[in-house]
Amino acid sequence: xxxxxxxxxxxxxxxxxxxxxxxxxxxxxxxxxxxxxxxxxxxxxxxxxxxxxxxxxxxxxxxxxxxxxxxxxxxxxxxxxxxxxxxxxxxxxxxxxxxxxxxxxxxxxxxxxxxxxxxxxxxxxxxxxxxxxxxxxxxxxxxxxxxxxxxxxxxxxxxxxxxxxxxxxxxxxxxxxxxxxxxxxxxxxxxxxxxxxxxxxxxxxxxxxxxxxxxxxxxxxxxxxxxxxxxxxxxxxxxxxxxxxxxxxxxxxxxxxxxxxxxxxxxxxxxxxxxxxxxxxxxxxxxxxxxxx
Amino acid sequence: xxxxxxxxxxxxxxxxxxxxxxxxxxxxxxxxxxxxxxxxxxxxxxxxxxxxxxxxxxxxxxxxxxxxxxxxxxxxxxxxxxxxxxxxxxxxxxxxxxxxxxxxxxxxxxxxxxxxxxxxxxxxxxxxxxxxxxxxxxxxxxxxxxxxxxxxxxxxxxxxxxxxxxxxxxxxxxxxxxxxxxxxxxxxxxxxxxxxxxxxxxxxxxxxxxxxxxxxxxxxxxxxxxxxxxxxxxxxxxxxxxxxxxxxxxxxxxxxxxxxxxxxxxxxxxxxxxxxxxxxxxxxxxxxxxxxxxxxxxxxxxxxxxxxxxxxxxxxxxxxxxxxxxxxxxxxxxxx
Numbered sequence: 001x002x003x004x005x006x007x008x009x010x011x012x013x014x015x016x017x018x019x020x021x022x023x024x025x026x027x028x029x030x031x032x033x034x035x036x037x038x039x040x041x042x043x044x045x046x047x048x049x050x051x052x053x054x055x056x057x058x059x060x061x062x063x064x065x066x067x068x069x070x071x072x073x074x075x076x077x078x079x080x081x082x083x084x085x086x087x088x089x090x091x092x093x094x095x096x097x098x099x100x101x102x103x104x105x106x107x108x109x110x111x112x113x114x115x116x117x118x119x120x121x122x123x124x125x126x127x128x129x130x131x132x133x134x135x136x137x138x139x140x141x142x143x144x145x146x147x148x149x150x151x152x153x154x155x156x157x158x159x160x161x162x163x164x165x166x167x168x169x170x171x172x173x174x175x176x177x178x179x180x181x182x183x184x185x186x187x188x189x190x191x192x193x194x195x196x197x198x199x200x201x202x203x204x205x206x207x208x209x210x211x212x213x214x215x216x217x218x219x220x221x222x223x224x225x226x227x228x229x230x231x232x233x234x235x236x237x238x239x240x241x242x243x244x245x246x247x248x249x250x251x252x253x254x255x256x257x258x259x260x261x262x263x264x265x266x267x268x269x270x271x272x273x274x275x276x277x278x279x280x281x282x283x284x285x286x287x288x289x290x291x292x293x
Numbered sequence: 294x295x296x297x298x299x300x301x302x303x304x305x306x307x308x309x310x311x312x313x314x315x316x317x318x319x320x321x322x323x324x325x326x327x328x329x330x331x332x333x334x335x336x337x338x339x340x341x342x343x344x345x346x347x348x349x350x351x352x353x354x355x356x357x358x359x360x361x362x363x364x365x366x367x368x369x370x371x372x373x374x375x376x377x378x379x380x381x382x383x384x385x386x387x388x389x390x391x392x393x394x395x396x397x398x399x400x401x402x403x404x405x406x407x408x409x410x411x412x413x414x415x416x417x418x419x420x421x422x423x424x425x426x427x428x429x430x431x432x433x434x435x436x437x438x439x440x441x442x443x444x445x446x447x448x449x450x451x452x453x454x455x456x457x458x459x460x461x462x463x464x465x466x467x468x469x470x471x472x473x474x475x476x477x478x479x480x481x482x483x484x485x486x487x488x489x490x491x492x493x494x495x496x497x498x499x500x501x502x503x504x505x506x507x508x509x510x511x512x513x514x515x516x517x518x519x520x521x522x523x524x525x526x527x528x529x530x531x532x533x534x535x536x537x538x539x540x541x542x543x544x545x546x547x548x549x550x551x552x553x554x555x556x557x558x559x560x561x562x563x564x565x566x567x568x569x570x571x572x573x574x575x576x577x578x579x580x581x582x583x584x585x586x587x588x589x590x591x592x593x594x595x596x597x598x599x600x601x602x603x604x605x606x607x608x609x610x611x612x613x614x615x616x617x618x619x620x621x622x623x624x625x626x627x628x629x
Contacts, residue, residue, distance in 0.1 A: 127585065
C-alpha cells in the first residue's frame with residue numbers, strides 16, 4: 001500500500017535515476033579510453049575524442065600488435081598466469097584437503113592451520129622479502145613472480161571450507177571401507193566434487209597474476225622480462241623508457257596517446273572477458289568464505 | 294578484501310546450534326568407546342595427510358617466514374656483502390631516526406589520514422548503495438546495475454592509473470574539458486597537494502564501492518521478512534522500515550566491516566598511490582609503503598626501510614588482532 005504513495009514513487013524514480021548514473025560513471029572511463037584508441041591520432045592529440053571514436057581507425061592496434069616489446073610482455077604475462085595458477089592451485093588444494101579434516105581425524109591440523117593463518121596477519125614486509133627472493137637466486141626468473149604469492153591463506157580457507165561443507169562424509173567413509181587411501185580420496189572424490197570452487201579460486205588467482213605489476217618491477221632487472229602489467233606501468237604510468245632500449249621510432253609510437261589507449265584496453269580486455277564468469281561465482285565465493293564450522 | 298567477509302545472520306545461528314549440539318554429544322556419548330592406548334600423532338594413519346601439506350609448508354617457510362626472520366636487519370646496519378650474520382648491530386637507531394625525520398612523520402600522518410577517510414567512505418557509500426539497491430523491485434535492472442558497479446574492482450591500478458592520468462590531465466583531459474564547459478580553470482588533480490587526496494579517495498570509491506556493496510547487500514537480503522510484515526501492519530512506511538528494521542538488523546555487519554578495516558589503517562593502498570603519485574605530491578600523498586619502497590629499494594637503505602616496514606607490520610598486527618577480538622565479541626564473527 002505504501003508503495004503507491006506519491007513520496008515513494010518520487011523516491012523510486014530518483015533512486016533508479018541515481019543508480020543508473022552511478023553505473024554509467026563506472027564504465028564511462030573505459031568507453032572513453034576505447035574511443036581514444038579507435039580514433040585517428042590527430043583527433044586524439046587535439047583532445048576532440050569523448051565517447052565516440054573520431055576518424056575511426058585501427059592504426060593504434062596495428063602499432064601495438066607490431067611492437068615486439070608489447071607482444072613479448074604479453075606472452076610473458078600469459079605464461080605467468082598459467083604457471084602461477086597451476087602452482088598455486090596445486091599447493092593450496094593439496095594443503096586444503098588435510099586441513100579440512102576434523103581435529104580428531106588429523107592431529108596437528110590446528111598447528112598447520114595457524115601456521116598458514118599467521119601469514120595473513122603478519123609479514124616480513126617489502127625489503128626482507130625482496131632480499132630473500134634475491135638471495136634464492138630467483139631474480140629474472142618466472143619463479144620470483146610465482147612462488148612468493150603461491151599460497152594465499154584466505155583462498156586456502158575458502159577451499160577447505162568448501163571441502164568441509166560440500167563433500168558428503170558418507171561418500172568418503174564408503175571409499176575408506178573399500179580400501180582407498182587419502183591420496184585416492186583426494187583425487188577421485190574431493191577434486192571432482194569441488195570443481196566449481198576450484199574454478200572460482202583459479203579465476204581469482206588468474207586475475208591476481210594478470211594484474212600484478214609490482215613484483216615484475218622489483219624482481220626483473222631486465223626490462224625484456226617484464227610481464228604486461230609491469231611493462232604498461234613503466235611505459236604509460238611512469239613514462240620511463242630508460243630500461244627499454246628502444247629506438248626513436250618505437251619510442252614515438254609508444255608515447256602516442258592512441259597507442260597508449262590501445263595498450264591499456266588490450267590489457268583490460270582479458271578481465272572484461274573473464275569477468276562475467278567470475279561474477280557469477282564470486283558472490284557465492286564470499287558467502288562460502290563466511291560459512292563457519 | 295581478504296579479511297572482511299562477514300557472514301549472513303542465519304548461518305551464525307545455525308553454526309552455533311551445531312556447536313552446541315556437538316558439545317552436548319561430547320558430554321553424553323551414545324556409544325562409549327572402549328579405552329584404547331592413545332597414540333598422540335597417529336602417523337601411521339595420517340602420514341599421507343602430512344605429505345599433502347608439506348609442499349605448501351615449505352613454500353610458506355621460504356617466502357613468508359624467512360622474510361620474518363629477515364626483519365632482524367631492522368636492528369642492524371645491514372650490508373649486503375656482510376650478510377645477516379656479520380652486519381653490525383645498531384639496536385633501535387633506525388626507529389629513532391624514523392621519529393626524528395620530518396618526512397617520515399609526514400608519511401605516517403598521510404597514511405593515517407588517507408586510510409581513515411577511505412575506511413569511512415568505504416563503509417558509508419557501499420551501505421548506502423546496498424540500501425538503495427534493495428529498494429529496486431525490477432530484478433533485471435538491479436542485476437545489471439550490480440554487474441556494472443562490480444566491474445572496476447577487477448581492473449588493476451596500473452590500468453586505472455593509465456586511464457585516470459589520461460582523463461585528469463590538466464591540458465585537455467576529459468574531466469578538465471568538462472570543467473571548462475562550466476567555466477572552471479583546468480585543475481592539475483594529480484600534481485597539486487590540495488587536490489591529490491580528494492582524487493585518491495574518490496577514485497578509490499569509484500573502484501571499490503561496487504565490490505564492497507556485496508557484503509551489505511547479502512546482509513540486507515538476509516533480514517527476516519516477517520519483521521517487515523509486522524511493521525507494515527503497524528503502519529510503518531518504507532522509510533520507517535529502513536530506519537527501524539533494516540539498519541538495526543545490519544548493525545552487526547557494519548561493526549564487523551568497520552572494526553576489521555581498522556586493522557588496515559596503515560595500508561592506505563600502495564598500488565593506487567604508487568600509480569598516481571609523483572614528487573610534486575609527496576607532501577600529501579606519500580604513504581608508508583611507497584616510502585619504504587623508495588628509501589629501502591631505490592635508495593638501497595635496506596635497514597631503515599625494514600625498520601619502517603616493521604613498525605607498520607607490528608602496529609597492523611596488533612590492530613588486526615584487536616579488530617578480530619572486537620568483531621568476535623560484538624558481532625560473533627569468526628574467520629574459520
